[in-house]
Amino acid sequence: MSTTGKLYGIGIGPGDPELLTLKAWRLLSTVEVVAYPEPENGGSMARGIAAPFIPEEVIELPVTVPMTVDREPARNAYDQATIAITRHLNEGRHVAFLCEGDPFLYGSFMYLHQRMSRSHDVVVVPGVTSLTASAAALGRPLAARNDILKILPAPLPADRLESEIRDTEAVAIIKVGKHFDKIKGIIAGLGLTGNAAIIESATGDRERITPLEELPEGERPYFSTILIYKGDERW
Amino acid sequence: MSTTGKLYGIGIGPGDPELLTLKAWRLLSTVEVVAYPEPENGGSMARGIAAPFIPEEVIELPVTVPMTVDREPARNAYDQATIAITRHLNEGRHVAFLCEGDPFLYGSFMYLHQRMSRSHDVVVVPGVTSLTASAAALGRPLAARNDILKILPAPLPADRLESEIRDTEAVAIIKVGKHFDKIKGIIAGLGLTGNAAIIESATGDRERITPLEELPEGERPYFSTILIYKGDERW
Known part of the structure; x- marks a missing residue:
């Protein structure tokens, strides 16, 4: 029996x-250590979400990752x-690393997984993603039947985004932030503004859902998702 | 105050x-009625997953949907x-409709939502999808950084699947079932067999994870997902 702890990406x-x-x-409620990403100015979003369930006696381990190019x-x-x-882990303590959404969908846990999965027991616990939460908040399906659904990060070049959006039934554009004006222009150029909505902070305290046509240009929060659906909701 | 019940797509x-x-x-634990999809030969998968949490005194409402073209x-x-x-609902009872995975990601709840959301209070509760559960089971990210992730239903024509798989970093092919041989051929033709794995019944009792190259031709279960990742896991 090994006496080393397990790492859970949760x-x-x-x-x-x-x-x-x-x-x-x-x-x-079973781990001895709870780790989480934290911006340089503090205020970990992941810790905030899980706060009601973090026992008082646990060891907390904030991981500060500089947001630099x-x-x-x-x-x-x-x-x-x-x-x-x-x-x-080597001293026998189990560690939970908190991941917003899901650890393996555009999550930073992969960098710890890549560094530790060969030497230690690492378990990934999937979570609800902001994509399906955004669709639920909007009250419209993400994708159905044989629709193709594309997840497109907003920082990609405009021409690649445009061609990917053109050739599909359903789109989720993530990491909108400062790329909002570029994205809005691409969607307008494709005549899809009426099919698009932006969901900010889905299910969080600051949740805000807006049809794309009602939102003026300007920067949006990083955790914003634009959903476009061209499919047929009726059946 | 309305005395009608709420419909939850869970x-x-x-x-x-x-x-x-x-x-x-x-x-x-709060609804009076629990509804769920059930195949014509019985044995609802959704009911099976939620079984430990369905109170005995609840009214059960199986919805049998014929699987026909x-x-x-x-x-x-x-x-x-x-x-x-x-x-x-009109008699004041709250109803939960159980949805495998998430209600709005290729889920059949959209057909009830479309029929009832204008006349009644319908709430969609997002869930963990088989996509991120498959990635967790496999121990490999679905997508990272500025990767494009495409969700492709296996019944689509081979030429469309091939061009979509070619032009992206990350792919999840769903509804594999009887389309396995077609998909395997497309992936081999693109030289991506070594990047692909098939996950059957992720997190369920019959979970099975197999590198694509190790699986002979033939039909696979409907709830199988093939994940392809061309991105860089290192950072």
């Missing part, structure tokens, strides 16, 4: 604490986090 | 009952279900 959902899974909830500072941050988490 | 996740959300779990029998089934659910 998807905690899009914002509403009630969208944690029963498994996430159970694991949070240069990857080196972030790499160093994950290297440092690997060292800190490894110490806890 | 995502119950991919198979493991512990992947229900806290919200799904709470709602199941002709849409008319299924339309009739949803029309009949709408009549039955509406009667419960």
